Amino acid sequence: MRKIFKSPVLQFFTAAALAGAATGSSAADTVNDRDLRQQQTSENTMQQHPYIGMWVTDDGRVRHELLPNGRYDEARGNRESAYRGRYDVTGNHIEYWDDTGFTADGDFVDGNTLHHGGMVLRRR
Known part of the structure; x- marks a missing residue:
C-alpha cells in the first residue's frame, strides 16, 4: 500500500x-x-562588499574586522579576537551574530563611519 x-x-x-x-x-x-x-x-x-575591512574607534580600543566570508573578528584593547561571529549588511545596516549567541547591530553613516553600540568606528 x-x-x-x-x-x-x-x-x-x-x-x-x-x-x-x-x-x-x-x-x-x-x-x-x-x-x-x-x-x-x-x-x-x-x-565585493564596500564595507569589508577594518573599522576602529578613534582611541584604537575597539577594532572590528569585517571579513569577506561574512564573518567578523572584534578585538578589544589588548584582547585580540575578543568576539567572533557572522554578520550581514543590508543597505547601510549591519547585523552581528556572535558565536556565543550575542546579537548586535549598527549603521554605516557614510563610507567611512560605522555607528555600533554607542561607539563610532572609522575605516582603517
Missing part, C-alpha cells in the same frame, strides 16, 4: 529521497547542496 503525503514539505523530501535512491544521494544531500550553493553565493557577494 502506498502512502500519499499531502504536505508540500513532505512531498519535496519524499521526491528528493526517491530521486536520491536512484542516484545514491539522499534528500539531506540535496538540501545541503542547496544550502552550500547559497552560502557560496553570499560569500562571493560579500567579497
Whole structure:
C-alpha cells in the first residue's frame, strides 16, 4: 500500500529521497547542496562588499574586522579576537551574530563611519 503525503514539505523530501535512491544521494544531500550553493553565493557577494575591512574607534580600543566570508573578528584593547561571529549588511545596516549567541547591530553613516553600540568606528 502506498502512502500519499499531502504536505508540500513532505512531498519535496519524499521526491528528493526517491530521486536520491536512484542516484545514491539522499534528500539531506540535496538540501545541503542547496544550502552550500547559497552560502557560496553570499560569500562571493560579500567579497565585493564596500564595507569589508577594518573599522576602529578613534582611541584604537575597539577594532572590528569585517571579513569577506561574512564573518567578523572584534578585538578589544589588548584582547585580540575578543568576539567572533557572522554578520550581514543590508543597505547601510549591519547585523552581528556572535558565536556565543550575542546579537548586535549598527549603521554605516557614510563610507567611512560605522555607528555600533554607542561607539563610532572609522575605516582603517
